[in-house]
Amino acid sequence: MLAAPQILAVIVVALAMVPALAHALEMPGKMRLGSDAYFAVQRIYYPGFTIAGVGEPAGFIAVGVLLLVTPRETSAFWLAFAALLGLAGMQAIYWIFIHPVNKVWVRGESVDRVGARFFSLGRSSADTRGTLDWTVLRNRWEYAHVARAVLAAASFILLVIAGFLESPPGS
Secondary structure (H helix, E strand, O other): OOOHHHHHHHHHHHHHHHHHHHHHHHHHHHOOOOHHHHHHHHHHHOOHHHHHOOHHHHHHHHHHHHHHHOOOOOHHHHHHHHHHHHHHHHHHHHHHHHHHHHHHHOOOOOOOHHHHHHHHOOOOHHHOOOOOOHHHHHHHHHHHHHHHHHHHHHHHHHHHHHHHHHOOOOO
């Protein structure tokens, strides 16, 4: 039987995976849009996807707790550890590649106080390599989200496999 920390980690990482996969799945259609339509679509993400982003730190914490209660000598521990690295990679991609572009996308938008504080974090929008070429920013944003979706799915799958290793079917 799966333990509560395993179940919680799988559920919370699934919640973190959903927005990442949503971005990746919509990419082919969005890449066909012109600049006006693309910017109109980008504006719909806030605040919904910002709120959904809570799943990522919660997933990181849940997997961290799972690691604390999983014996180190088990395969499940190392699979969960690899899942944690995937979640850390998601955060790195977000803060290095996506957040600076998000700051460009929300420039001039009306965001609430919490959103304004969030978008003030990290590197300035000038860190988008000095370019405001929307296609360069679009490509950076879109492909980075695909990379995050891959890491999220891998982390989720690793946790599910770890759960089955700890509790084989029929036991």
